[in-house]
Amino acid sequence: MIATSVVFSLLSAAAYAQSTVSAVDIAAEQANFEQSLIVPDLLAEFNPTAVLAVTYDGSQATYGQNLTISQVASQPNITVTPESGASGFDSDATFTVAMVDPSYAGADQSAGQTRHWLTNNVKLIGSAAPYSLNYTTEAITAYGGPYPASGDGPHRYTILLLPQPENFTAPAGLDTPGVQISTFDFAEYVSSSGLEQPVAGFYYQVEQGVATVTPSATSAVVTSTLAAAVGATSSSAAASSAAASSAAVSGSSASHAASSKAASSSSHAASASAAATSAVNGASSSFGASLPGALVALVGAGVGIAFAL
Structure with a gap:
C-alpha cells in the first residue's frame, strides 16, 4: 500500500x-x-x-x-x-x-x-x-x-x-x-x-x-540572457540563505563561548570541585540549547538553496 x-x-x-x-x-x-x-x-x-x-x-x-x-x-x-x-x-x-x-x-x-x-x-x-x-x-x-x-x-x-x-x-x-x-x-x-x-x-x-x-525602436528578447538573469537571481537567493545559515552557526559558537566564560568566572567564587561541576554543566546546557536552533536554521537555509537551484 x-x-x-x-x-x-x-x-x-x-x-x-x-x-x-x-x-x-x-x-x-x-x-x-x-x-x-x-x-x-x-x-x-x-x-x-x-x-x-x-x-x-x-x-x-x-x-x-x-x-x-x-x-x-x-x-x-x-x-x-x-x-x-x-x-x-x-x-x-x-x-x-x-x-x-x-x-x-x-x-x-x-x-x-x-x-x-x-x-x-x-x-x-x-x-x-x-x-x-x-x-x-x-x-x-x-x-x-x-x-x-x-x-x-x-x-x-x-x-x-x-x-x-x-x-x-x-x-x-x-x-x-x-x-x-x-x-x-x-x-x-x-x-x-x-x-x-x-x-x-x-x-x-x-x-x-x-x-x-x-x-x-524596439528590441528582440534573447532567451539565453533571460536564463542567465534568472539564474543570477536564484544564485543570489541561495547566497542569502547560505549567509543566514552561517550566521546561525556563528551565533551558536558565540553562545557556547559565552557559557564557558561564565562558568570560568563562577569558579573563582566557589570551591574548586563545585566550580568545575558548575562550569561543565553550564557549558553543556547552553550549547545543547543553542545547537538545535542553529541546526534548524541551517536545514531551513539548505531547503532554500535546493529550491533556488
Whole structure:
C-alpha cells in the first residue's frame, strides 16, 4: 500500500512538473511585452504568472510574430499554463479575455485602443494545465480579425487574460453582447469594471503596405540572457540563505563561548570541585540549547538553496 502511494505521488509530481512553466518562460513573456513597448503603451506594468499558447488554424504563434490578415481571420484557440506555485487558476476562477490593438510601437494612445475581442465569464477547463478556455457567455465584442490601415506600420495585437472578481461590473455600453469593434480606453475599462491586472498575455503583429510612420525602436528578447538573469537571481537567493545559515552557526559558537566564560568566572567564587561541576554543566546546557536552533536554521537555509537551484 505504501509502495503504491509512493508511485502515485511520483507520477502526480511528474505530471505536475510537465504542466507548469518555468521562471524563464515567465521572464520571456514579461520581456516581450516590455521590449515591444506594450508596456507602457497599453499596460502600465505587467507581472504575469501564466503563459498563453495561441493557435490559429492549428499553427501556434510566437511572441511578436508577423502574421497576415488571412492567417488571423478566425478566432484562435487559447490554452493557459500557470507557473509552478501560482494561485487563482482553479475551476472556481473566472476571467475576462480581451484582444486589443494599441497600434504601432510608440503610437499616441490618447484616442484609446481598438477592441477586437472582449468576452467575460471565461472559465478554465481541465484537471491540469495546460487549461483550455470555456466561454460561458456570449462575447461582448465577438472576435474580429486584425485589419490595420495600410502604411500604419506593424500593429501589436495583444491578447490578455484578466482575473474577473465577484464584484466585476461591466461599464455601460460594454455590458451586453453584440458591441462592434471600436476604440475604447482599455485602462479605464479595467479600472471601472473592477477587473484585476492581466496574469497572462500574448501578442503578434500584422502590417499592411509600406510604413509611412516611424515606430519607436524596439528590441528582440534573447532567451539565453533571460536564463542567465534568472539564474543570477536564484544564485543570489541561495547566497542569502547560505549567509543566514552561517550566521546561525556563528551565533551558536558565540553562545557556547559565552557559557564557558561564565562558568570560568563562577569558579573563582566557589570551591574548586563545585566550580568545575558548575562550569561543565553550564557549558553543556547552553550549547545543547543553542545547537538545535542553529541546526534548524541551517536545514531551513539548505531547503532554500535546493529550491533556488
